[in-house]
Amino acid sequence: MIEGTKNIHLAIGGPSGAGKTTLVEGLKRSSVGNRIRTHVAYTTRPRREKEIHGVHFFFVGNEEFPKYQANPRYTHFVKARGNWYWHDSEELSNLQDQSGTIHVFTVTQTHEFLEKQKSIPGLKWIWLDADPDELRQRLMRRGDVDVEKSIEHNQRLAEQKRPSLVSLFLVTKTHGISDTVQEVLQFIRTLEQEVNNKSIL
16 A cells, blocks of 8 residues: 555446456455445345354335335445445445545446536446356356346446446456456555655646
8 A cells, every 4th residue: 555545445346246246256265355345235135044244234124114215325226236335434434534544435327427427526336247057157156035136237337328427347257356456456556656746746
C-alpha cells in the first residue's frame, strides 16, 4: 500500500454465476486481504444453501421489508429479479476516511451503480462475465432454484448499456478465478499509484 493513500471503492458486478462472491473471497485471501472491507447488503431474496446471514447478505422477509424502506437509516434501495437490495447508511459512514481501506460492494444493475456513485464519486465498477454455457453449469452446480429465470436475468443484464461506466472488464475462466484476482490486484495497485501521483502534484 502507498502510504497516506485514500480509500479505494470498488463495485463488483456481473451476471449470476460469473464469480462475484468467489472473487471477493479471493481478494480477502490475497496480499491486500487485511484492507478489504465488504459492505454486506440487506435483501429480500431467499437465502441459498451455502449462504450465511450477515456474511453474504442480511436476509429479510418480505413482511419485514416495509419497516426498512420507511426508515431513513437505510439507503440505496434497488429492485432486481423481484427482490429488494439495500444498505445501512450508518455502516457506510466511514467511506471517505484516509485509512487506505479497500471498500467492496456487489453491484449488478446500471441504475444501482449510478445511485451509489452519487454518494461515492470515486467508485470504480469491475464487471465479470463468462461463457453462457459455463454460467449455466455454475448455476446448476450451486443449486439455483430456477436456473432458467437466472439465465433470463443474465440476458437482461447483457442488454444494459454500461461500457462507459465499467473501469475493468474481466472474463472468469472455467478452471478458477485466481487469474481474475491477480488482475484486480493489479488494478488496485494502479488506482493507488494514480492517487499518489495526484497528491504529489
